[in-house]
Amino acid sequence: MVEAVETMDGWYSLHDFRTIDWTYWKTATPEEKKEAIASFEALITKWDAVEEAKNGSHAMYKIVGQKADLMFMFLRPTMEELNELETELNKSKFAEFLTPAHSYVSVVELSKYRPAKDGIDPETLPETQARLKPILPKWEHVCFYPMDRRRVGDENWYTLEKDVRGKLLYEHSKTGRKYAGKVKQIITGSIGLDDWEWGVTLFAHEPLQFKKIVYEMRFDEVSSRYGEFGEFFVGNLLKKEEIAKFLEV
Numbered sequence: 567m568v569e570a571v572e573t574m575d576g577w578y579s580l581h582d583f584r585t586i587d588w589t590y591w592k593t594a595t596p597e598e599k600k601e602a603i604a605s606f607e608a609l610i611t612k613w614d615a616v617e618e619a620k621n622g623s624h625a626m627y628k629i630v631g632q633k634a635d636l637m638f639m640f641l642r643p644t645m646e647e648l649n650e651l652e653t654e655l656n657k658s659k660f661a662e663f664l665t666p667a668h669s670y671v672s673v674v675e676l677s678k679y680r681p682a683k684d685g686i687d688p689e690t691l692p693e694t695q696a697r698l699k700p701i702l703p704k705w706e707h708v709c710f711y712p713m714d715r716r717r718v719g720d721e722n723w724y725t726l727e728k729d730v731r732g733k734l735l736y737e738h739s740k741t742g743r744k745y746a747g748k749v750k751q752i753i754t755g756s757i758g759l760d761d762w763e764w765g766v767t768l769f770a771h772e773p774l775q776f777k778k779i780v781y782e783m784r785f786d787e788v789s790s791r792y793g794e795f796g797e798f799f800v801g802n803l804l805k806k807e808e809i810a811k812f813l814e815v
């Protein structure tokens with residue numbers, strides 16, 4: 567019997583994509599604009615406090631292209647908290663000028679393919695806990711896409727033995743490690759939570775590194791034979807200090 571791998575699951579994740587209704591924004595009075603910007607900044611102050619207390623994390627990016635204008639990535643210990651913060655954002659003055667573009671619900675995931683060292687459950691290690699509950703890097707660029715493991719004919723990830731899958735992922739990790747310091751990945755599991763099986767969120771200082779890593783990985787068997795990919799979103803960091811300038815019309 568093919569065995570599933572045990573996963574270690576951390577904070578719940580919401581990728582929330584919004585489009586700005588610039589036409590409507592232009593019709594707002596200076597007072598309304600001020601109120602909208604203040605409401606947005608107040609929310610960020612709240613999110614910053616949560617992050618400071620290590621009860622979650624968030625990151626904000628300006629999406630390039632027409633799929634969306636903004637991407638928020640939120641991490642929280644519970645699904646309820648994700649829901650609450652999404653609702654709070656929706657109720658804000660700022661949200662009157664936003665339309666939903668896309669969203670993705672998942673949970674930070676690591677798997678136990680490697681045998682436990684010295685009988686220690688890796689989930690108990692502080693370094694594992696830090697990776698399951700990560701403070702998101704505020705690197706200059708983000709790339710997000712969902713993916714599946716293929717289940718077609720002979721190329722069926724779910725009929726491969728666990729040790730074979732573990733070996734393929736080990737090969738994958740060797741490619742990944744070449745990008746240390748250049749690309750940081752957060753893998754979130756979404757089987758049973760959203761339309762794809764995993765969310766891949768990559769952070770980089772230099773956007774070309776996204777193309778390089780994703781291209782190089784296409785040749786790793788785990789991606790070439792067993793990877794299926796969804797829509798890609800790419801964006802640039804949005805800093806709290808630049809919001810007023812960004813929204814200036």
Ligand code: VOV
Nearest residue numbers: 676677735739742743749750751753764766780783784789
């Ligand atoms: C940036 C570098 C990087 C590094 C170091 C890295 C390492 C690792 C390790 C060690 C492991 C296995 C154990 C675990 O932690 O789960 C994984 C696991 C995984 N990865 Fe990865 N990955 C990277 C990067 C990285 C990228 C760029 C992608 C997208 C693939 C592509 O073709 O577009 C990806 C995908 C995944 C997925 C979907 C999983 C879970 C698969 C599953 O079936 O369970 N990943 N990954």
